[in-house]
Amino acid sequence: MNLIETITENLRPAAAVLRDRFDVNARPADGAAIVDAIYANDDAVLAVLKEPLLAARPGAGWVEDELEGGELPPGEWWVVDPVEGNINAIHGMPEWGISVTLVRDNEPVLTVVHLPLTGQTYTAIAGEGAYLDGQRLTVSAKTDLGAALVATGQAKPGETEETFRLIGRSVTAMLIGALIVRVSVPATLPLIQVAAGHLDAFWQYSDVRSGLLAGALLVREAGGTVTDLAGKPWSLTSTDFIASAPGVHQAALDVLAAS
Incomplete structure (x- = not known):
């Protein structure tokens, strides 16, 4: 076995x-x-x-x-x-x-x-x-963020006020830039949907490892892109996270950078 x-x-x-x-x-x-x-x-x-x-x-x-x-x-x-x-x-x-x-x-x-x-x-x-x-599993083939279903969420109770403000601004930006925005917990559940191609991107302002490691590997192995919000490869030292279909990844980074 x-x-x-x-x-x-x-x-x-x-x-x-x-x-x-x-x-x-x-x-x-x-x-x-x-x-x-x-x-x-x-x-x-x-x-x-x-x-x-x-x-x-x-x-x-x-x-x-x-x-x-x-x-x-x-x-x-x-x-x-x-x-x-x-x-x-x-x-x-x-x-x-x-x-x-x-x-x-x-x-x-x-x-x-x-x-x-x-x-x-x-x-x-x-x-x-x-x-x-x-x-x-294979991630979405979308190339238009305006047609994308994206998601985020609160990583844990007691996040800093600045983190909550970042989440709020990012949701507003994605409501304008993407088609549909979901906000929920936990992180792993939307990440498995990114890996399956049902969702097109998930981002989070957090370094909570248990909520991101499983999804990061699933998305990578399904052909997706996983980075921090500066576009650098994500690791356990990263303080933020995004996993998405390759065709919408840069557009999602651009929207979040401007939020």
Whole structure:
């Protein structure tokens, strides 16, 4: 069994745990209830997923906090978000999943994103393409930003006021420059849609690694372009991010630079 198959096999019980916990009628009453529900979901998944992943790659490190950013030490690391979009899950909404990415010397080399409610599994290995349930993914062929569906979102609670202002200005600019703008969380879900060609671009003012690594690899392997907002290759040292179809990438950068 290869590593992708091993990860996918171990995601099945984790997904079952989340499906059992998910309640479309969930309505947390306050901030404390939100925090408690998020941690409870995370803990339930990690209880069945963490040890098998560590056993599958002896010597690999583990990143516990999915809101962290920046470079990792040399070597291999598991970057896992046990409930990507947890805030949606605990409010009874369907936009959430599980993301598992293996990073080697700060480059994503393999990723699996599983959506428990639909059963869909997105996978990518560096240099080997991106797939949805075994079917190869290809980014959009659009070349006109004015016909593009684009997306962004808030990376995490408590961003700086300047970051919120950047997000607001960028959304306004894209409302003028693109066809449709979506604003939502988490980052991984729109990024898999960029990889699949359903969306044409996603940008974010953030360095939260767990929300970007999986999507960055999927988009790259589907033929997309991934940079920072200055047009330089994106890395874990970057403070902002954009992934898009190549035909609209420069136009999107130009619009955001002017915002």
